[in-house]
Amino acid sequence: MKHRLNRWKDILALAWPLIIANSFWNLQLTIDRVFLANYSTESLGAAMAVMGIFWTPMALLQQTAAYVTTFVAQYVGAKQISKIGAAVWQSIYISVIGGLLFLLFIPFSPLLFSVVGHGDVMQNLEVLYFNAICWSALPTALVAAFSGFFTGLGVTKTVMKINAVGLVFNVVFDFLLISGPFGLPSYGISGAGYATAISALASALYGGYLVFQAKHNALYQLWDGWKANWDLTKRFIRYGLPSGAQWALEGLAFTVFLVVIGRLSNGEAALAASSIAVTLMMLGVLPVMGVAQSVMVQVGQHLGEKKPELAVGFTWSGIQVSAIYIAFVSLLYVAIPGFFVGWFANSGSGVLWAEVQDITSILLVFVACFLVFDSVNLNLSFALKGAGDTRFVSLVALIVPWPIMVLPTILFQSHMGAVYYAWAAASVYITLQSLVFFLRFRQGKWKTMSVIGEQGATETA
DSSP states (O other): OHHHHHHHHHHHHHHHHHHHHHHHHHHHHHHHHHHHHHHOHHHHHHHHHHHHHHHHHHHHHHHHHHTHHHHHHHHHHTTOGGGHHHHHHHHHHHHHHHHHHHGGGGGGHHHHHHHHTOOHHHHHHHHHHHHHHGGGHHHHHHHHHHHHHHHHHTOHHHHHHHHHHHHHHHHHHHHHHSSOGGGOOOOHHHHHHHHHHHHHHHHHHHHHHHHTOHHHHHHHOTTGGGSOOHHHHHHHHHHHHHHHHHHHHHHHHHHHHHHHHHTSTTHHHHHHHHHHHHHHHHHHHHHHHHHHHHHHHHHHHHHHTTOHHHHHHHHHHHHHHHHHHHHHHHHHHHHOHHHHHGGGOOTTSHHHHHHHHHHHHHHHHHHHHHHHHHHHHHHHHHHHHHHTOHHHHHHHHHHSHIIIIIHHHHHTTTSTTHHHHHHHHHHHHHHHHHHHHHHHHHHOGGGGOOSSSSSOOOOOO
16 A cells, blocks of 8 residues: 555656646637637637647647657666657657648648538638648647657656646737737637647747756757667657557547537537537546656656566556546536536527537536546556557557447437437447557556667567
8 A cells, every 4th residue: 555655646746747737738728719619609619620630630740749758768767868869859850840741731721621511601710720720730749849858857847837838828819819809800710729829839939948958968968969860760750650640540530520520410519519528528638648648757767677567556556546536527527517518608699509508518428438438548558658559559549439439420420319429439439448458558568668779679569
């Protein structure tokens, strides 16, 4: 019991700044949604549809860049800290190249959203928001790179500060750009996208300033690390790209899921309700992600030290800590749904809002179920990625969601109450995926893996 409590303390010491940092990011999204809901209910639904589509390539870029966390953690554990700077530069290069490529989506956005097939008004809103938020890709990826450096070191309070800067800038520019107070021009849904881009840029500049300080260069060879290192580049792509692909593939499946919901007979209300449900789901799950990130760091550092059993213990501790929190949040969503739904009320859309409110109250029951199993899913998948088992994790994300979540949503879209069938399928999907990761973790192949190439480890799916 004493060892368990000590592990809980160690997990929470790393996790609490990440929990707050992730909560800042989720609060930023929630504030976006609240401002947009007050501007128009249609803008709220459009923003959710866009984020589903935007998140698929963005997750690939952001999470590939963020995989520098595992490299840094394993180098720390193996006491090879002079190699950290070169790994950070791999992440920076990926962020810059990927962020610039993102801008190529903008000319094709009208075609993209015409294929999605929502109504003309919704399509116009989706194009406006997508074009604006594409400018956030490059700085968001850089934030992931700089945050991954500090997370891998275990200096997670700095990550919290970087995210706090983004939150402050986002709130200010949401207020200024969406509704146009004080006689300023109103940019509506475009304003929300540009506010996100400006806040990401502010965080990236601050994060870069913190990373490239003289004290870090002396320890981690940050300035010298910019030079070409093809062996490291190949390893970063080999392990980091599947890590990013997991998020992208899950994001793609969830995007199709939301697109189908938008095409239901009550699609406008169902999509707006699902937008609120997803926002509240993220409000619950992102603190768990902070715990999972700390598990990833512990696994990486202990495998670098060649102490896999310590990595096992910290993973179970992460699951236990997450379970306590998620049980509380899920109970609140089921017991007092009206309190949370009321945050998004729009008196200007009376009939539509009444339908949205009724649907969302029921969806929160499914959200509560989803959160319980997703807390296990996140901790185990992050533990596997902390070892370098990224190929398996991405393979699961490719295979599992389509037959379990997406296909039933398509098959039942013409049925009465189709939105509830869809969310029930989503709950079954996350339950099954958490079981798959549990079995992989128990199997133990990850214990012999290494991304830094010093243990002769193998990576097999």
